[in-house]
Amino acid sequence: MIQQEITTPITVLAYDELSPEQRRLVDLAREYTGHSYAPYSHFCVGAAIRLGNGEIVCGANQENAAYPSGTCAERSACYSAGARFPGVGIESIAIAARGTDGQFTPLPCAPCGACRQALLEYETLAGHDVEVLLVGRESVYRLPSIKSLLPLAFTEIG
Numbered sequence: 001m002i003q004q005e006i007t008t009p010i011t012v013l014a015y016d017e018l019s020p021e022q023r024r025l026v027d028l029a030r031e032y033t034g035h036s037y038a039p040y041s042h043f044c045v046g047a048a049i050r051l052g053n054g055e056i057v058c059g060a061n062q063e064n065a066a067y068p069s070g071t072c073a074e075r076s077a078c079y080s081a082g083a084r085f086p087g088v089g090i091e092s093i094a095i096a097a098r099g100t101d102g103q104f105t106p107l108p109c110a111p112c113g114a115c116r117q118a119l120l121e122y123e124t125l126a127g128h129d130v131e132v133l134l135v136g137r138e139s140v141y142r143l144p145s146i147k148s149l150l151p152l153a154f155t156e157i158g
């Protein structure tokens with residue numbers, strides 16, 4: 001028998017410890033929580049993606065009365081990036097959320113499983129790790145890659 005262990009490296013940073021580029025993404029992710037359409041969950045999520053060409057594409061969760069028809073902020077952003085700049089790899093993504101009280105979540109909000117799977121494919125297409133910044137009220141969790149969020153992932157292209 002061989003026992004293995006999977007670990008996820010997380011760097012906890014204060015806003016002041018972020019680089020100017022990271023702060024820009026964090027600020028936009030927070031701003032785009034205001035672009036959310038979440039009349040059902042009242043959980044507003046924003047995402048900001050920096051691409052290899054320097055462009056930043058943002059997204060917000062979009063809900064629908066036909067519940068599964070909506071999409072999360074992360075997929076809203078990465079699908080928009082893919083449509084606007086096909087073939088340009090993602091460099092980093094920041095994600096922020098406001099809860100039902102309208103305040104930013106105290107702890108960083110992490111992507112759902114479906115978003116992790118979708119983002120992983122974009123990371124694979126990019127050919128390099130995609131930095132992940134999960135934004136909380138007081139701190140930011142930095143993860144080195146999407147695959148660190150989804151170990152043992154299903155992939156057909158990797």
Ligand SMILES: [Zn+2]
Nearest residue numbers: 072111112115
């Ligand atoms: Zn999601």
